[in-house]
Amino acid sequence: MNKVKIDRRNINLNQFHYFVKANARFILNINSGQCFAVDTIAYDLIKRIDKYKDLAIVKKKLIKEYPEEQIDEVINELLLVNKERSKTDEDKSLYNNIKKELDLDGLVLMICQDCNLSCEYCYGENGTYDSKPIFMNNKISESAINFLINNSKSYKKVSISFFGGEPLLNFDAIKHAVSYSKNRGLECSKEFNFSITTNGTLLNNRIATYLIENNFNIILSLDGPKDVHDKLRFFPNKNGTYDIIMKNINRIPKNIRKKIGIRATLTKKYMGIKDIITHFEELGFSDVTIAPVSTNDTNLQMTHNDLKSLRNEYSKLALYYDLKFKNKIGFADSRTKTLLESIHNLMKTYYQCSAGRKFLAVSTRGDLFLCHRFVGNGKYKVGNIITSKIRGKVIEKVIRKTVDRRIMCNKCWARYYCGGGCYYESELHFGKFDMSNNPNYCENFREYLEWMFWLYHKHRKTNLIENKSNK
Numbered sequence: 001m002n003k004v005k006i007d008r009r010n011i012n013l014n015q016f017h018y019f020v021k022a023n024a025r026f027i028l029n030i031n032s033g034q035c036f037a038v039d040t041i042a043y044d045l046i047k048r049i050d051k052y053k054d055l056a057i058v059k060k061k062l063i064k065e066y067p068e069e070q071i072d073e074v075i076n077e078l079l080l081v082n083k084e085r086s087k088t089d090e091d092k093s094l095y096n097n098i099k100k101e102l103d104l105d106g107l108v109l110m111i112c113q114d115c116n117l118s119c120e121y122c123y124g125e126n127g128t129y130d131s132k133p134i135f136m137n138n139k140i141s142e143s144a145i146n147f148l149i150n151n152s153k154s155y156k157k158v159s160i161s162f163f164g165g166e167p168l169l170n171f172d173a174i175k176h177a178v179s180y181s182k183n184r185g186l187e188c189s190k191e192f193n194f195s196i197t198t199n200g201t202l203l204n205n206r207i208a209t210y211l212i213e214n215n216f217n218i219i220l221s222l223d224g225p226k227d228v229h230d231k232l233r234f235f236p237n238k239n240g241t242y243d244i245i246m247k248n249i250n251r252i253p254k255n256i257r258k259k260i261g262i263r264a265t266l267t268k269k270y271m272g273i274k275d276i277i278t279h280f281e282e283l284g285f286s287d288v289t290i291a292p293v294s295t296n297d298t299n300l301q302m303t304h305n306d307l308k309s310l311r312n313e314y315s316k317l318a319l320y321y322d323l324k325f326k327n328k329i330g331f332a333d334s335r336t337k338t339l340l341e342s343i344h345n346l347m348k349t350y351y352q353c354s355a356g357r358k359f360l361a362v363s364t365r366g367d368l369f370l371c372h373r374f375v376g377n378g379k380y381k382v383g384n385i386i387t388s389k390i391r392g393k394v395i396e397k398v399i400r401k402t403v404d405r406r407i408m409c410n411k412c413w414a415r416y417y418c419g420g421g422c423y424y425e426s427e428l429h430f431g432k433f434d435m436s437n438n439p440n441y442c443e444n445f446r447e448y449l450e451w452m453f454w455l456y457h458k459h460r461k462t463n464l465i466e467n468k469s470n471k
């Protein structure tokens, strides 16, 4: 056993996060992503280094409780872990590789900026995003497709996402854009993939068959069981939409229904995350994502006072997945699956999403915005597909703001799993795109992430994580 040279500079505490979950203690090396389940002595050591900031003092205190040799052993291990700074070189290359020209792998087409619903939390002024015209015409969609072809040099496969409002209100324009993309794709050797985010109320047999035949990735906005969903997603006359959506969904064969992704919005009106997930699992869905509502409305937004209930929810959720792993059963929660994969692969996330880097949104007028949520906000208008004028400076600013360069995020222990939060959320809460998410949501995310580490440690040897096949 080497005698430990006591020097507090040897251990950089900023590099560690320590936490307890279900009586298990963990130390995470934030930079490398390695997370260790540790015994009481290691945990006490790091906790006291955090408190006293001096290894010599800590050692003196610990000697009263543990044998010196054991303490030295743990310190040595900690020093080794401290050295693990994997993938830091990648951080630099990320900045160096910032491209000066657009290189997109997809566009979001606001094919219809109108909606047949009047959802409680709509951020898009009932789908209009406060801008006109309401429907995208064929000339704009064709120009957008050509714009994508001309600005996707590195990508053979590109995607078009139809968004709204409710995109199915402009179904003919969708059909035209799909057939135009396919033809242009053949001419330019590009393969087009299509997706649509819909409220599901217009998904009749004819439309469903078309979407299925054209291999659409269908994303359905559905918030949970009927009583939860109907409180938030309703027609202008306040009638809920759950029943009509279910009627439409039940027409779709089960094997195809399995492929439909569910996007549920979580509000403080109902925070039963686990029950929402199980509801969709029972209906036969296998791809469910739950995201907290984006709003400043305190009747909907989760606040600091809700953190306790949410903490309970995350522990319930983790125990539910624990059981699923034990019984070798997959689960539908896509966010959890992705996070477990990231933990397993020691992946580092530098951006929350690829808005501005890999995709942009096109309004019905042909204006380009950072993403669909910014449509109508001139501050985040980055160009126009007809004039092909691009405000490269806006895009470059976004690309430069990796999580390490965001002042509210660069000290957050969860940063490489979060990527710095949504630009829209940041703008909503701080008036700038590069701050952080709503701080209460950050708290939630960190709590959830700790549970994910706990879950991963219990089941890291199961195929469900290693094979990425836990669908």
Ligand code: SF4
Binding pocket: 403, 408, 409, 412, 413, 414, 415, 416, 418, 419, 420, 421, 422, 435, 436, 437, 441, 442, 443, 445, 446
């Ligand atoms: S957005 Fe919040 S959780 Fe994400 S890195 Fe920033 S501070 Fe951390």
Ligand code: SF4
Binding pocket: 352, 353, 354, 355, 370, 371, 372, 373, 421, 422, 423, 424, 425
């Ligand atoms: S900025 Fe926010 S809303 Fe826009 S794509 Fe990214 S995560 Fe989604």
